[in-house]
Amino acid sequence: MNWELKSDRPIYVQLIEQxxxxxxxxxxxxxxxxxxxxxxxxxxxxxxxxxxxxxxELERSGLVYTQRTSGRFVTEDRAMIQSVKELLARDQLKEFFIKMGQIGFTREETITLVEQAREGEDRHDTDLAV
Incomplete structure (x- = not known):
C-alpha cells in the first residue's frame, strides 16, 4: 500500500488516516x-x-501503544479496530454521497445506482463461474 499524500490538508492528519x-x-x-x-x-x-x-496522536487515541524498549505496537483491542474501521467507512460514504449530490444525484438515485452496480457485479461473478 503506497502512501498517498496531498497538499490540500495537513500531512500529519493524512498520515494518521493512512x-x-x-x-x-x-x-x-x-x-x-x-x-x-x-x-x-x-x-x-x-x-x-x-x-x-x-x-x-494515534497513541492518544489508543489505537497504538509504546513498549518502552521494544517500539510501537498496534492495539490488540479488536473492538477498537472495528470501531475505527466503521468510522472510516462512514466517512467514505459521507464523502461519496456529497460528491454524488454535487453532480446532481439525490440520495435515493445514488442508492439505486449502487444497487444496480452491485447487481452487475453479482452477474459478472456468476458469468465468471460458468
Missing part, C-alpha cells in the same frame, strides 16, 4: 509491531518529526 487504514485493513495486524518512525517516515517521504506527531 496508518489507521493500514491497521483496519490488516496490513498492520492487531498486536503487531510497527516499523520504526524513521523507516515509516522514509517510506512515506516525510520528515520523521511529522511521522512522530502522527504516531503520538
Amino acid at each position: 496508518i489507521q487504514l493500514r491497521i483496519v485493513s490488516g496490513l498492520y495486524p492487531a498486536g503487531s509491531r510497527l516499523p520504526a518512525v524513521r523507516d515509516m517516515a522514509a517510506e512515506a517521504s516525510v520528515n520523521p518529526n511529522t511521522m512522530q506527531k502522527s504516531l503520538a
Whole structure:
C-alpha cells in the first residue's frame, strides 16, 4: 500500500488516516509491531518529526501503544479496530454521497445506482463461474 499524500490538508492528519487504514485493513495486524518512525517516515517521504506527531496522536487515541524498549505496537483491542474501521467507512460514504449530490444525484438515485452496480457485479461473478 503506497502512501498517498496531498497538499490540500495537513500531512500529519493524512498520515494518521493512512496508518489507521493500514491497521483496519490488516496490513498492520492487531498486536503487531510497527516499523520504526524513521523507516515509516522514509517510506512515506516525510520528515520523521511529522511521522512522530502522527504516531503520538494515534497513541492518544489508543489505537497504538509504546513498549518502552521494544517500539510501537498496534492495539490488540479488536473492538477498537472495528470501531475505527466503521468510522472510516462512514466517512467514505459521507464523502461519496456529497460528491454524488454535487453532480446532481439525490440520495435515493445514488442508492439505486449502487444497487444496480452491485447487481452487475453479482452477474459478472456468476458469468465468471460458468
